[in-house]
């Protein structure tokens with residue numbers, strides 16, 4: 001086979017003379033590491049997940065890659081911008097890059113969980129959006145940790161109507177946090193629950209409660225971005 005005819009731009013394809021694997025995952029500038037130093041600093045992101053005290057009872061641990069809010073003087077947060085482009089703009093390429101970044105950062109958790117699941121969307125919202133962003137983060141993470149990915153352990157029971165979205169963040173989170181655990185699938189003893197953003201912790205706590213109502217298990221949670229309350233303690237893994 002003549003590869004030059006099948007891939008005239010070379011394989012892997014090159015963009016403006018720079019191979020894709022030599023670009024920053026977030027800003028696409030030429031770079032030799034996964035994320036450039038500038039994007040790491042602006043996103044306040046480390047090379048591995050950090051842990052913090054779970055804001056609600058029911059979680060055995062809460063891990064995150066970066067804070068949702070960064071110092072305004074530093075300008076936009078490239079990690080948050082990439083997530084929003086994926087979640088609301090449907091940019092699947094950004095979704096794949098975020099999955100890889102998240103999976104690489106979660107490697108220190110190897111051996112400490114038995115399975116990975118994700119916060120589910122209501123079927124109606126899943127049809128509207130076309131994908132569940134948490135699944136795109138959870139699947140590569142499970143593969144990186146060498147444990148099963150169990151996307152059907154949880155089911156979302158509610159899909160609030162649009163007018164409910166006008167209420168406060170806390171009211172909205174409470175009315176939206178109704179989940180049940182699968183009655184037919186067994187729940188492993190240490191589950192890592194994945195979501196894209198943790199805002200109030202109510203959603204993660206409701207998922208953990210649903211899982212623990214089915215089995216005596218420990219539920220850890222990992223999110224890409226954490227909305228920190230003042231005085232939140234952070235530790236490197």
Ligand SMILES: [Zn+2]
Nearest residue numbers: 024027036039
């Ligand atoms: Zn960058």
